[in-house]
Amino acid sequence: MTIATVQNAKLGRAAWCWALFQGGRDPYIILVTIYVFVPYLVTSIIADPVHGQELVASGAKYAGWIVALTAPLLGAVVDRMGPRKPWLIATVALMLPLMLALWWAKPGGTGLSVGIIIAILAALGGLFAYTQILHNALLLPAAGARHAGAASGLALAFGNFVSVGMLAFVLWGFALPGKVAWSFVPTAPLFELDVASHQQDRIVPVLAALALALGTLPLLAFVPDVARTGVRFAAAIRLALADLKSLVLEARGHRDGLVYLGATLLFTDGLTGILIFSGVYAAGVMGWQSLELLAYGMILCVFAVGGGLLAGWLDGRIGPKRALTFEICGVVISQLLSLGNTKALLFYQPYDTITQATIWSGPMFRTAPELGLIACGMLGAVTVTAAYASSRTMLTRVVPAHKVGVFFGLFVIAGSATMWLGPLLVQLATAATGSQRAGLLPISGLLVTGLMVLQLVRGENKNCVDAGLVNIKRWGLRRGSPLEP
Numbered sequence: 001m002t003i004a005t006v007q008n009a010k011l012g013r014a015a016w017c018w019a020l021f022q023g024g025r026d027p028y029i030i031l032v033t034i035y036v037f038v039p040y041l042v043t044s045i046i047a048d049p050v051h052g053q054e055l056v057a058s059g060a061k062y063a064g065w066i067v068a069l070t071a072p073l074l075g076a077v078v079d080r081m082g083p084r085k086p087w088l089i090a091t092v093a094l095m096l097p098l099m100l101a102l103w104w105a106k107p108g109g110t111g112l113s114v115g116i117i118i119a120i121l122a123a124l125g126g127l128f129a130y131t132q133i134l135h136n137a138l139l140l141p142a143a144g145a146r147h148a149g150a151a152s153g154l155a156l157a158f159g160n161f162v163s164v165g166m167l168a169f170v171l172w173g174f175a176l177p178g179k180v181a182w183s184f185v186p187t188a189p190l191f192e193l194d195v196a197s198h199q200q201d202r203i204v205p206v207l208a209a210l211a212l213a214l215g216t217l218p219l220l221a222f223v224p225d226v227a228r229t230g231v232r233f234a235a236a237i238r239l240a241l242a243d244l245k246s247l248v249l250e251a252r253g254h255r256d257g258l259v260y261l262g263a264t265l266l267f268t269d270g271l272t273g274i275l276i277f278s279g280v281y282a283a284g285v286m287g288w289q290s291l292e293l294l295a296y297g298m299i300l301c302v303f304a305v306g307g308g309l310l311a312g313w314l315d316g317r318i319g320p321k322r323a324l325t326f327e328i329c330g331v332v333i334s335q336l337l338s339l340g341n342t343k344a345l346l347f348y349q350p351y352d353t354i355t356q357a358t359i360w361s362g363p364m365f366r367t368a369p370e371l372g373l374i375a376c377g378m379l380g381a382v383t384v385t386a387a388y389a390s391s392r393t394m395l396t397r398v399v400p401a402h403k404v405g406v407f408f409g410l411f412v413i414a415g416s417a418t419m420w421l422g423p424l425l426v427q428l429a430t431a432a433t434g435s436q437r438a439g440l441l442p443i444s445g446l447l448v449t450g451l452m453v454l455q456l457v458r459g460e461n462k463n464c465v466d467a468g469l470v471n472i473k474r475w476g477l478r479r480g481s482p483l484e485p
Contacts, residue, residue, distance in 0.1 A: 015142050028124070029275070035296065042283060043284065160304065256458055272422060274384055281436055286342070311387075331380060
């Protein structure tokens with residue numbers, strides 16, 4: 001997404017405010033789930049990387065079940081009732097105190113118990129998925145169908161930009177002080193945080209809550225909502241169930257679209273698993289703390305931006321099916337290579353940390369296995385992001401133009417229906433083998449299986465229409481509505 005694209009799209013204030021919400025929401029995933037708080041939970045509170053990975057997988061599994069059972073119905077009920085913002089306000093209002101509560105996740109058993117922390121993270125995982133549904137449902141009111149693509153790209157850019165900025169701030173203000181003698185780094189952590197009690201890790205959910213609250217305010221103030229339909233809640237549930245049934249029935253007979261949805265169920269779960277467990281794996285096998293994990297996250301976020309650009313280029317040059325095939329293969333390669341890098345392994349070759357000289361004398365990443373894991377992470381960041389992007393483009397190429405809206409509805413359901421499967425398999429494999437490395441192998445299995453099903457998709461139809469235009473009547477529009485193209 002370039003600045004020129006945004007300027008040419010002439011996005012209005014509502015579209016910018018809609019995009020800002022994602023900038024406030026995404027740091028939760030980057031800082032809390034992937035790179036800082038959950039790895040801290042595994043290494044410092046649970047203090048057993050293998051058992052910690054098993055517990056984190058269990059919590060993610062329960063979050064996946066919650067989403068699978070409720071998210072499709074929630075989207076359909078909201079469609080029937082009309083306004084989205086009250087639901088979004090309620091969801092954010094539930095998330096904020098849960099995020100703040102993680103400040104009391106103290107090491108040594110003096111704060112929240114491990115079970116309560118896992119339960120809070122599972123609840124936040126489900127609520128986060130709800131914010132995605134409700135935020136996406138406000139895209140057309142904010143930008144209109146004509147500028148929806150530009151606003152969506154801007155939101156992704158904000159999400160990456162704010163996440164990288166917050167990673168840099170936490171690294172500068174909390175992780176580096178006391179570790180380096182650089183003039184631009186504070187001599188002690190900001191706010192006089194106590195490093196011994198891991199306050200520098202525990203403050204991350206608090207910062208993520210602040211970002212979410214600030215990102216929500218512009219959306220509430222300036223993004224128009226959908227008009228109220230007058231349908232009451234009980235009636236909306238009955239109608240929503242009928243809508244979901246109709247959605248499934250309308251998809252019958254479209255082989256390629258249904259086969260592709262089946263592939264999506266599998267490889268999307270694998271991609272999500274990569275995101276959930278990459279920080280936990282790095283913390284466990286390398287012993288990285290917040291300093292190293294923050295730097296690792298910043299590096300990978302930068303490369304993830306390149307993945308979005310790569311997807312657009314590949315989609316145009318070789319088509320989304322070949323692009324997606326290439327990207328998933330890259331994800332599998334990066335995942336398998338990552339499992340070959342630990343403190344004692346360099347790409348599966350034994351590595352003696354005592355006899356081998358360090359690569360450099362900097363504050364972090366001084367050994368070859370650490371640099372090897374970072375290289376694998378770079379490849380994974382590019383290919384995972386590209387695969388997510390190409391998967392949406394691919395859907396528009398394998399279904400009839402007049403059914404794009406139907407299949408995008410099923411695409412959303414498919415993305416949530418099995419998001420519990422990857423964590424469940426990781427939990428079972430980790431418990432059975434007692435190994436972080438072996439426990440993550442099912443993720444590659446899901447990716448490979450999804451890739452095999454993808455090859456059964458036969459054609460690519462290039463004559464597609466905007467999914468927003470297909471379903472535009474379902475929003476209860478009148479002439480002159482901001483949703484109107």
